[in-house]
Amino acid sequence: MSATGVISEVFPKMANVILDQDESKRVLCSYRRGQIVDRDAEWRERSPVAPGDRVKVHLYGSKDGVIEEVEPRRNFISRKAPGREGKIMHTIAANLDFVVITSSLHEPDFSPGLIDRFLIATTVAQITPLIVINKMDLDSGSERPWQLYEDLGYRCFPVSTRTGAGLEVLRGVLKSKTSAFCGHSGVGKTSLLSLLFGETVGKVGEVSGVTGKGKHTTTVSKMIAAGEGTRFIDTPGIKEFGLIHVGPKDLIQYFPELYELQIKREPYEHLPRFESYLRIKAALEDEGR
16 A cells, blocks of 8 residues: 655664654655665765655555655755765755754853854755754853844744743744754753653753763654644754855855955954854865865
């Protein structure tokens, strides 16, 4: 029997599929890479399917089947596959309404560098980014390190999984949408998802007292259907996010406040994100050597 659905979780040569006919069902399906991969693509996929991909499957029974076709993606968020040489990319999630860039105020400290990389990637992919700042209960005064992004027009959501502050507003924005939650380990992403959607989505880890960085708890990206058309994808904590389809020469276009001044031939070295721009440009230049 044939059916349609969406990839919820990917394993080597296998994937779980949420069926359209019953989103409470998960069917474990095999796939043949040679049948569904685009061999003419400039960048090779680490895996030919990703959470969020729409697929057609042939069902052998109520619990297993085979993926026969992957539908064209509306969009996708991806990065250079870590530890791989050449143009190999890791697609984190596909067919998204939002990428929720999740950071924390402290433990670990707010990280604008990773946020900037995700903002570039979402611009390339034409996906709306949302910035969530967790652990606002650690605020010792009037800290607003995200103010820069609000001033640039990005939607920011300060929240606390400990007190529940800000969660209702964020939940309303995400209702009936498909969202991928991305960020460093230890920012409280899994706790945030559990509180937002009432689902236990993974193990909750602690921040290393030695490095100040999070310990990985989520190991693979996983989509969960939360009812009323709301779906979210929990992704592993990311240590590095290698950009693709962006070169050092055109990078400045993804920093609109810098680009605007460059066009006007006015100095922009004093702007807050200039140092972040230089770091990312240097990394792209190194990768191109």
